[in-house]
Amino acid sequence: MLVPILAAEALYQTTGTLPVNVKFFFEGQEEIGSPQLAEFVTGHRELLACDMVLAADGSQGGENQPILLTGRRGLCALQIDIQGAERDVHSGTYGGSFLNPIHALVQLLSSLHDEQGKVRVEGFYDAVASVSQEERRMLAEASFDEDAFRTGLGVPRLFGEPSFTPMERIGIRPTLEINGIGGGFQGEGVKTVIPATAHAKITCRLVPDQDPDDIVEKVASQIRKNASEAVTVRVTSLPGGGLPYRVAADHPGNRAAASVLARLYGTPPNVARMGGTIPVCGIFLRHLNASTIHFSFGLSDENIHAPDEFFRLESFRRGQRAYCMMLEEIPRHG
């Protein structure tokens, strides 16, 4: 956020004017899913009216490789709570007579994906807009070292929908991930208990034009439909959703960004979609009819969200130059 402010200030101090009108919007709720943002934006449409938004949240492809973002995935979240007996009971005294809630839970959860990792929730993919061959070609052009990616994760092999590349699976395909599961005894050794409860947390990453509320309802109703009557199953929608977002590679803002980035890095940007969610993009598009251009200079090795997160001083300086150039470039693209 500091980078664009300093850049605009520097440009104004140097030239005595700015090539475009600039409004700054400070969004402090991104990490908790911006729960009150939509209400604020709809209540202040005139104050916030603009032609496009530049977002400082995001990253480039590498120290020498710029990217042009054409989309971000959305998000929705839910929780499953299963109750069996009203208390934990002894697996010897009672085991075999009633349904263990962990058993009910793993049956329900295992039915949510097929063997190849495709989501098996009825209607889950119905609203997924097809991505043009042109965009898939552009996305494929981005250099991606699959082996380095796999080694970086430390997994034996990559995995997911076979008809999409790993980058496509992250960028243009929705997911359903179980983020947490718990029930019964998790300490060291053995405890012969049948727990009273078991639970799981799920989030879905969504792509245009999936709707967070609709997907929560589809997942929830499939779970309710398949739930055994021998246990009590509760499905709860959790706050923190976000709309999926896309913006054309030839949007005036992206054309301006491409021009600036190519000059700044000496190489044209790769077109990319990112898997993470920034709720503000979907909210500005829906309520202000303004597309968000990602113009941001983080790098993937900067341990985002970790205790040792950092940002390169070089990226700080490059970002300031970039924002000055961008403010001058935008008027040339209408």
Next chain:
Amino acid sequence: MLVPILAAEALYQTTGTLPVNVKFFFEGQEEIGSPQLAEFVTGHRELLACDMVLAADGSQGGENQPILLTGRRGLCALQIDIQGAERDVHSGTYGGSFLNPIHALVQLLSSLHDEQGKVRVEGFYDAVASVSQEERRMLAEASFDEDAFRTGLGVPRLFGEPSFTPMERIGIRPTLEINGIGGGFQGEGVKTVIPATAHAKITCRLVPDQDPDDIVEKVASQIRKNASEAVTVRVTSLPGGGLPYRVAADHPGNRAAASVLARLYGTPPNVARMGGTIPVCGIFLRHLNASTIHFSFGLSDENIHAPDEFFRLESFRRGQRAYCMMLEEIPRHG
């Protein structure tokens, strides 16, 4: 344990002798699965030699209903640990590109039972000895209020192998229970993480003639066989197993117990099998060729293992009388 000691002492003080030779064996490892007991018993066969064993660990059917125990289930335990990425990662940045270890875990676990609760591990039931029609008839005669049992557990309905009654499923049928499951975020709210690891703990209750080591191997090899190569799956046998145990209703010790209990309660005992495991029974049978007669006076409402566990003073007095009568009754049954 105190009850039989006081009873033998009282009988000896009163009559100057005991009708049978008595050895006391103090087993302090029952709650941790008696890991060193077999080694101790095999190393002291002569010291421990006996015609039968009376066990003070166990319960009667109710304040006015004695039972005659003809079997206890055995136990074996294992743990599944699944590793995906080498660290927790962001579900937006990486979701869709590799296999979430929780997904791999629920797939493996859900394959261990069929829809009706039967264990679906290859060979799991191979060694299960058939129970005679005569014993099933005797077991069925025990009064069992299914509705009270279900209400006591607080479950919407009972559940399990449809060709066996709930009491049979607890007594004469083996189980595979997931005692604990864990992975990822289990706190309040949402965390969009793909966890590095997920794990589950399993115990099986075994019936004659299943062998704990054999069952662990069968479960482990099925899990290994079905494990996805996109994650690392480790299966570990956990200590604390126990052999399943049975003793005939007309074993001399059970005949003596039936006679004493009928006189003491004014009603003949029901024949019962119990689902819990007491490893000492199988160990004494295997290494000393001595059957264990359950002669014990706990009741099911005494909150065994709970902080407010208790034992009725009346059961204490009844038990002392019972042990005196038992020591006099045993010689009459050879």
